[in-house]
Amino acid sequence: MRKLLATAIVGALASAMPAGAQDSLKVGFVATFSGPNAALGEHLYQGFMVGLDHAGGRLGGMATEILKEDDQLKPDVGVQVVRKLIDRDKVDVVTGVVFSNVMMAIHKPLTESKTPMISANAGPSPIAGKLCSPYFFAASWQNDQSHEAVGQHLQSKGVKRVFLMAPNYQAGRDGLAGFKRYFKGEVLGETYTTVNQPDYSAELAQIRAAKPEAVYVFYPGGMGVNFVKQYAQAGLAKDVPLFSAFTVDATTLAAQGDAAVGTFTAAFWTDDLDNAASKRFVADYRKKYGSTPSTFAAQGYDAARLLDAAVKDAGAKATDGEALAAAIRKAKFDSVRGPFRFNTNHFPIHDFYLVETVKAPDGTLRQVNRGVVFKDHADAYVAECPMK
Structure with a gap:
């Protein structure tokens, strides 16, 4: 089993940018893509990709590069791939993560580096409580x-x-x-x-x-x-x-x-919820993947829509970790669950x-x-x- 999946690059690079400006948004997507729980990571990723489609392939209007990594449901592998994403790939934000033992392991390197993290699934109790961080957000729920x-x-x-x-x-x-x-x-x-x-x-x-x-x-x-x-x-x-x-x-x-x-x-969501965002997501997911989306896919979709709104709001500062985190906290978007709002610990109330x-x-x-x-x-x- 290879430890890392090949990098997936999505969206064309922006053409002309001002001197010194970063020309794309780099998103690290970490999840379990191998073993008996691989379907959960794939659903997260597929939902995120429908969200990216709905943003025209460019989150917040920026050319978007997705770097997809397999944590193998191993906390030590999760730390390895996150450090690679932060130190070598210089990602602007990380999302995904199915399992809480992996999330607990990667939480420290992410928050210490001030890299914003949008969890598309795992919501461990310590991170909702004493370990809460201005750089951590859950687009899903608390465990x-x-x-x-x-x-x-x-x-x-x-x-x-x-x-x-x-x-x-x-x-x-x-x-x-x-x-x-x-x-x-x-x-x-x-x-x-x-x-x-x-x-x-x-x-x-x-x-x-x-x-x-x-x-x-x-x-x-x-x-x-x-x-x-x-x-x-x-x-x-x-x-x-x-x-x-x-x-x-x-x-x-x-x-x-x-x-x-x-x-x-x-x-928190079912595929028959009666709101426009959910209906659009379900229809386009079925069209793209030929199956009914799970809650995991819905969470991945909301993570993408949240990030899209935040990058738009952050504008030229979207690649600055502190500015992007502040924008994520305040971002408004149409969630599949209906009205979306963060509590003070950056976990949803729903x-x-x-x-x-x-x-x-x-x-x-x-x-x-x-x-x-x-x-x-x-x-x-x-x-x-x-x-x-």
């Missing part, structure tokens, strides 16, 4: 929030006994902490498994023995494919409802098949929806929006952030 929404839903439905599972890394721990913040019933078991663990037979036996009313898990990418199929094969699906976040979505649904039917999740996976009359699998769980929901860590 806990979708999990909080499912916890709230089960609490409101009167569920009393649950079993929890997640991979043992930052986002897994954040996720279950978020769920428990709003679910006040009994947790019969809380199990953390190895990242990319392929077999869950031992844990499924524990669930059967515990006899919960519901199971809640967080298993993104290939982990989610394996878990959901094994859950159904073990016969648990017919007895114990399965709830999750980032486990059943457009990146995993085709592989999970009918095993995913009847599961519930929560998300709605969350309950989503059910169903089998349509034509036999296709769909995820259907079942209504709002949280309105204008802020993350739990903003009070720990010293920025105001």
Whole structure:
């Protein structure tokens, strides 16, 4: 496995520029593009590229160069590629990043170099709180929030006994902490498994023995494919409802098949949201890639639209890190989720929806929006952030 993907250069170079001026915007796009979770990075990138298309191939009107790097879901590789982007490639901004363990590793070199970072996915709790930075922004969410929404839903439905599972890394721990913040019933078991663990037979036996009313898990990418199929094969699906976040979505649904039917999740966006920006994005993504976009793709798209607006506002100072960060904080753009605003820690305040996976009359699998769980929901860590 090569450590670095070949650089992708997008957009023509600007023709004549004033002496001494930089003639293009350099964007480092870092994500997991290899291994069982590669689909998540590809969806982030594809969504970003639709956003770039909508900017005419030139973010903020500047010729745009995208440098695409694979972190391989390895924090040390993430640090290597980010240092290369900063020191050798001299990028103006970095975006992407699927996994929180990678984000935690690259946060320091990015913020110390004053390189603006727009996360298109990972939103670790420490970065939302005490490690918040004027150079870090999330175009997605804070890790806990979708999990909080499912916890709230089960609490409101009167569920009393649950079993929890997640991979043992930052986002897994954040996720279950978020769920428990709003679910006040009994947790019969809380199990953390190895990242990319392929077999869950031992844990499924524990669930059967515990006899919960519901199971809640967080298993993104290939982990989610394996878990959901094994859950159904073990016969648990017919007895114990399965709830999750980032486990059943457009990146995993085709592989999970009918095993995913009847599961519930929560998300800040669904492909049937009724606003102009979302409809345009969904239509153009389907046209470009021939499939329905996931929330990962929607986040990548919003990252591109946010950056486009900020570069326009920064103008001639867009390649200055401090000026670009200030512009990102104030930028206004049409988000797929509707109105978009940052909290003081640079994480969004937004709605969350309950989503059910169903089998349509034509036999296709769909995820259907079942209504709002949280309105204008802020993350739990903003009070720990010293920025105001």
